[in-house]
Structure formats: C-alpha cells, structure tokens
Amino acid sequence: MKTAKVLSTAALTIVFSTLATLPAMAAEQPVSPKAEQSIQNSLPNVAILATGGTIASKGAGALALTDYGVGAGQKPVGVQQLVDAVPEIQKFANISGEQVFNIGSSKLSTQDWLKLAKRVNELLKSPSVDGIVITHGTDTLEETAYFLNLVTKSNKPVVLVASMRPATALSADGPLNLVNAVALAASKAAKNKGVMVVMNDQISPAFGVTKTNSTNVATFKCPDTGYMGYMQNNVPYFVSSPTKKHTVNTEFDISKLDALPRVEVNYVVLGSDGKLVDAMVKNGAKGIINAGVGHANMPNDVNKSLAEAVKQGVVVVAGSRVGSGMITPLNKFTKEGYVTAMMHNPQKARILLMLALTKTQDPKEIQRMFNEY
Numbered sequence: 001m002k003t004a005k006v007l008s009t010a011a012l013t014i015v016f017s018t019l020a021t022l023p024a025m026a027a028e029q030p031v032s033p034k035a036e037q038s039i040q041n042s043l044p045n046v047a048i049l050a051t052g053g054t055i056a057s058k059g060a061g062a063l064a065l066t067d068y069g070v071g072a073g074q075k076p077v078g079v080q081q082l083v084d085a086v087p088e089i090q091k092f093a094n095i096s097g098e099q100v101f102n103i104g105s106s107k108l109s110t111q112d113w114l115k116l117a118k119r120v121n122e123l124l125k126s127p128s129v130d131g132i133v134i135t136h137g138t139d140t141l142e143e144t145a146y147f148l149n150l151v152t153k154s155n156k157p158v159v160l161v162a163s164m165r166p167a168t169a170l171s172a173d174g175p176l177n178l179v180n181a182v183a184l185a186a187s188k189a190a191k192n193k194g195v196m197v198v199m200n201d202q203i204s205p206a207f208g209v210t211k212t213n214s215t216n217v218a219t220f221k222c223p224d225t226g227y228m229g230y231m232q233n234n235v236p237y238f239v240s241s242p243t244k245k246h247t248v249n250t251e252f253d254i255s256k257l258d259a260l261p262r263v264e265v266n267y268v269v270l271g272s273d274g275k276l277v278d279a280m281v282k283n284g285a286k287g288i289i290n291a292g293v294g295h296a297n298m299p300n301d302v303n304k305s306l307a308e309a310v311k312q313g314v315v316v317v318a319g320s321r322v323g324s325g326m327i328t329p330l331n332k333f334t335k336e337g338y339v340t341a342m343m344h345n346p347q348k349a350r351i352l353l354m355l356a357l358t359k360t361q362d363p364k365e366i367q368r369m370f371n372e373y
C-alpha cells in the first residue's frame with residue numbers, strides 16, 4: 001500500500017536547505033531568516049512542531065483504520081514527510097518544520113510538556129515566526145492544548161491539529177486538517193484567541209474542547225463553550241472569543257521549571273471507598289482531583305479520605321466525571337477545604353492545579369484561579 005504522498009516543493013526545500021547551511025542556526029532552529037522571507041513572498045511564517053500521533057502514522061492498508069502505527073509494526077512519519085505530503089499548505093504560509101517528539105500522545109509526559117512549551121515560547125519570541133501549528137495525537141490533545149493555553153506567552157496563533165485516521169487510510173482526515181491548521185495559524189483573525197484546536201473544520205478553544213468518541217472523525221466537541229469558529233474553504237470564521245484568561249494574561253511561568261507538582265485524579269463509581277485516595281497521598285500527591293458523580297458528589301468514605309488528605313496539606317479539587325457542567329463552591333465542599341472544579345473536566349482540572357501549585361497552596365487563591373482560567 002502506498003503511504004502518504006511525498007512531494008518536494010521549492011519553497012519548503014529553500015527553508016530546510018538554508019537551515020542546513022547556516023551554522024548559527026541549529027537543526028532545531030528552523031525559523032526562516034528574514035532574507036529567506038523576501039526570496040519567497042510576503043506570506044506569514046508558520047512553524048510546524050510535530051509530536052507524533054495518528055496524523056504521523058501509517059497502517060498496513062487503506063482499510064487499516066484503527067490498527068496502525070508503532071503497535072501495528074509501522075514506522076511513524078517524520079515532519080518533513082508530513083509537510084511534503086500536503087503541498088497545499090504553502091499557499092497560506094512559508095513553512096518550517098521541527099520534530100519535537102514522534103510518539104503517540106498517550107505516551108507523552110509532563111516533562112515533554114515543559115520541553116514543548118519552552119520551545120513554543122522561544123519560537124514565538126522570534127519576529128520571523130507568525131504562528132505555530134503543533135501536530136499531535138488526539139488522545140491527550142485537549143490536555144496539551146489547555147496546558148499551552150495557560151503557559152504560552154504570546155498572542156500569536158498557536159494551533160493544535162491531529163487526525164483520527166492514519167495517513168494511509170481511505171478518507172484520511174490528516175491532510176485537510178493540516179491545511180486548515182496552517183491557514184488558521186497564518187491568519188490575523190486568529191491572534192489573541194488563546195491556543196486553538198482545529199479538526200473536522202471546527203475551531204475549538206483549548207479551555208472548552210474535549211475528545212468524545214474513540215474513533216469518529218467528529219470526535220472533538222466543546223460541550224460547555226461551543227466551537228469558537230469554523231473553517232470554510234480554509235478561511236476561519238469566528239463566532240466567539242474565549243472569555244477565560246489565557247496566554248499573555250496568565251500568571252503562570254514555566255520558563256524556569258523542570259518538573260510539575262504531582263496531581264492525581266480519583267475516579268468515583270458507585271461503591272468507591274477511600275483506599276485509592278489514601279494511596280495517592282501515601283505516594284506523594286500534592287493535589288487530588290476528585291472526579292465525583294453528578295455535581296461532584298461522592299460516597300462518605302471517599303469524602304473522609306479526601307478531608308484527611310486536606311489536613312495533610314494536599315489540595316483537593318471537587319470535580320465531576322460527567323463531562324460537562326459546572327461545579328460551584330457549595331458549603332459541603334468548602335467546609336472540608338475543597339476547591340471546586342467549575343467548568344474544568346478532571347483532566348483539565350489536573351493541569352490547572354499542577355500550575356496553581358507552582359504558585360500557592362492556598363485553596364482560596366486556587367479557587368480564584370479555577371474561576372478565572
């Protein structure tokens with residue numbers, strides 16, 4: 001089976017080959033120099049940071065829709081091949097590419113986040129980068145998007161993109177998603193919008209987006225916020241802007257961090273007791289997100305263990321496994337010293353709590369952050 005079509009294009013070759021001959025710029029500094037820009041055109045410059053995922057995966061044939069990638073014995077696709085396969089992106093921007101990782105997004109770590117975020121901030125400081133596209137797996141895409149939304153120090157567009165089908169699949173969704181991502185990152189309208197996800201022609205805010213289906217291409221939904229806009233013929237049409245604080249307006253600074261505090265998620269089901277919570281505390285958790293039922297409800301034994309965790313200095317956030325809706329600070333939570341998750345799902349609450357704990361352990365301050373971000 002033929003894999004993703006690889007076509008070299010003049011413009012891309014110029015950027016990559018110039019980099020190869022510029023001693024001052026390391027291989028991981030693919031930003032087009034100013035002179036390069038004038039050689040090419042007046043298009044914006046978009047850096048593509050590739051991290052892996054299905055968009056960079058191949059299967060054994062056109063109908064290998066769910067069995068593909070490293071697990072199916074197939075090598076991942078590198079950034080150059082990914083970019084070369086979709087020459088249409090060069091209609092929208094001068095492209096440079098960089099391989100940050102090449103793994104499934106379920107294998108990424110919080111250390112990887114720090115590395116990626118530092119690189120994003122470094123690139124965005126350069127006047128010769130107008131926007132960034134990050135190719136990523138869909139499994140944890142909403143988490144990386146929200147993390148970057150809180151720690152990116154620029155109002156230039158940062159767009160995460162992925163695919164549900166591998167590059168070799170019949171009706172692969174990666175190529176058009178990538179074109180839309182580049183067009184969005186290159187667009188002036190996408191400035192000041194926080195970190196965005198573009199998939200299936202829909203533009204989602206990092207705060208609101210979540211993966212809702214394990215295989216369908218229409219997997220990304222925004223249950224509480226709705227989509228922020230739509231791509232039509234590769235042009236972004238925005239219908240709203242994020243109201244939560246993001247990027248340049250956050251108080252989080254990861255530039256000097258080399259680790260994030262340990263925050264666990266406790267998933268509550270009928271009949272849960274507090275033993276998992278006890279084990280989390282014993283294993284050094286600095287924070288716990290309780291993914292309770294309904295409006296953050298939980299069995300009494302779970303509540304007992306969480307209240308004990310608070311006494312031991314662990315910050316507890318009362319959240320919900322429901323997937324949408326708001327958890328507000330009712331007396332039953334505040335009397336135990338719990339923060340409430342507001343509109344953050346458990347995986348996003350974990351990110352905000354990790355960053356909050358780099359600043360403070362005061363539940364009132366942390367509740368303020370859960371209200372604002």
Ligand code: ASP
Nearest residue numbers: 053054104105137138139
């Ligand atoms: N396994 C993939 C990942 O890296 C799934 C995907 O990208 O759709 O998350």
